[in-house]
Amino acid sequence: MGAALAAVIAAAALAALPRPAAAQAVAKASYTVAQADSGYVAYERLNCGSCHGADLSGVGGPPLKGGPFAYNWDGKFTNALINLVRMNEPSGSPGTVDEATATLLVAYILSMNGVAEGTEPLSMARRAVITITPRDR
Numbered sequence: 001m002g003a004a005l006a007a008v009i010a011a012a013a014l015a016a017l018p019r020p021a022a023a024q025a026v027a028k029a030s031y032t033v034a035q036a037d038s039g040y041v042a043y044e045r046l047n048c049g050s051c052h053g054a055d056l057s058g059v060g061g062p063p064l065k066g067g068p069f070a071y072n073w074d075g076k077f078t079n080a081l082i083n084l085v086r087m088n089e090p091s092g093s094p095g096t097v098d099e100a101t102a103t104l105l106v107a108y109i110l111s112m113n114g115v116a117e118g119t120e121p122l123s124m125a126r127r128a129v130i131t132i133t134p135r136d137r
């Protein structure tokens with residue numbers, strides 16, 4: 001057997017090996033439709049739109065959807081985004097949004113960034129990575 005063929009076979013054998021557990025450990029961000037719906041209600045009630053726009057495209061505050069938001073949050077963890085909302089927002093009176101409400105708000109924001117809903121609820125307890133595909137930016 002030629003060296004090149006041997007290399008191809010070796011590469012194929014390697015590719016067939018199961019991926020190491022560490023590479024699979026990180027869950028993908030997921031939220032339920034009910035969470036996103038409640039998050040929309042909270043977004044309206046807390047007047048987030050006064051700075052981020054009714055459609056999240058930003059007025060005074062930065063947009064919470066599209067390219068700039070994806071640039072900041074694609075590949076980052078849901079926990080970090082929930083924490084940011086809980087600790088920093090609304091920017092005029094930070095610390096007034098509790099964890100449960102911050103979680104719902106983030107579910108709504110993810111839904112507006114093309115992150116698909118799922119059966120697994122969004123929560124601080126479930127560390128998961130945000131994936132915003134270029135198509136949705």
Ligand code: HEC
Pocket residue numbers: 043046047048049050051052060061062063064068069072084085089090091092097105
């Ligand atoms: C008074 C204006 C104002 C209000 C009201 C407000 N925000 Fe913000 N928000 C800002 C500003 C300004 C920033 C950027 C802060 C910075 O860059 O340090 C920001 C940043 C954010 C970010 C981070 C965006 C990014 O790309 O990293 C999120 C998420 C967010 N706000 C969510 C909310 C939510 C949810 C509410 C309602 C509870 C809210 N904000 C209310 C002004 C506001």
